[in-house]
Amino acid sequence: MQFELVSPERNLASLDAASVKVPGADGDMTVMMGHAPTITMLRPGLLRVEVNDAVQEFVVTGGFAEIGATGISVLAERAVLKDDMTQDQMDEMFDEAQDFYQRAKDIKSDGAEIIDEAEKFLADLSTMSSELGLKIK
């Protein structure tokens, strides 16, 4: 199964994968050959690609995945190899999310959808960081 990871600036990976675990918006899913055509949003999490015996993991913070019968393309605005992920990058992402959350709270009243989303995003980020063994500020 063809796996493609694309960012707006360049192609990050193109692999012949056995299976890909995607952090979908409604929950993780593992995609293998012959999966039903699906388009899913991504939440911050780990993208786990199995190539033969090796495993490659990427950190993604959003975007979407297009799953076809013969392949999967992940379009992410930001994706980093798990081993390249540093505390600094984590801090930066968290700051951005925190900033967005604050701005949403300033503009909209409580209970607005956008605030819930920002809260969920922050929660997903902290889950991801603990999975990576990184600290959250």
Added chain:
Amino acid sequence: MPNLKDLKNRIASVKSTRKITKAMQMVAAAKLRRAQEAAEQSRSYAERFDAVMGGLASSVSGSDSAPKLLSGTGSDKNQLLIVLTSERGLCGGFNTNITKLARKHAQDLIAAGKTVKIFTVGKKGRDQLKRDYSDMFVGHIDMSEVKRMSYSDAQTVARDILNRFDDNQFDVATLFYSRFQNVVTQIPTAQQIIPFKIPDGYAAADTLYDYEPDEEAILADLLPRAISTSIFSALLENGASEQGARMSAMDNATRNAGEMIDKLTIEYNRSRQAVITSELIEIISGAEAL
């Protein structure tokens, strides 16, 4: 007739100009290659994105719940023109061609009774449009600090524009930039980005997809990204066009300088010879008079 010293100075100054234009041409050629690579590499994201957007948008656009970014505000009274130009000059007709197209659109819209607002990215476009349309300017983003165009630069522009849209400052937004064809041809292009237009050829998806969470939620999330993506590819195309235009403009300038040097050198030699001849005549006639 200019004297010898003037001619000599003139030749020296044209020679140094030629050196500068030659250097600029070579720098532009190197930058062009990088800009083209960047444009090439971003294409695959944009294409996949458009394909997904096309399928989604065509299935949702009929319904009442379609987001405003797709269906429009129901009016086209307030028009925003987003003009992308370069930060530096000396690139031939590059900036003029873009502003000319924008100006034509602005005049047509004004004639049709619409309200026109202008948003510029890049100093040159702002300078050129300011003369006639200074009262229509609503914003400007400076890119002179940007060395290498990145997606976050496009996001900055997109965020600014989307905030204005949420604020009901305009109904329709059109992007003006130059599409890169080759080194000698750049095509000034107008592209409507709000309401989002489904790109040609992607109107109907050929596979039926399952959507998670659901079509509307995905579309609401993707539309702002689609705007960023459009702006990003426009900025990259513009970057390549600018370098291409500069390269051919500087090539011309270098050639012109070469021709001028040849001409001046001939003139210099002629007058030097004339001076020698007249000196000789003076000596000979002086000797004869003795």
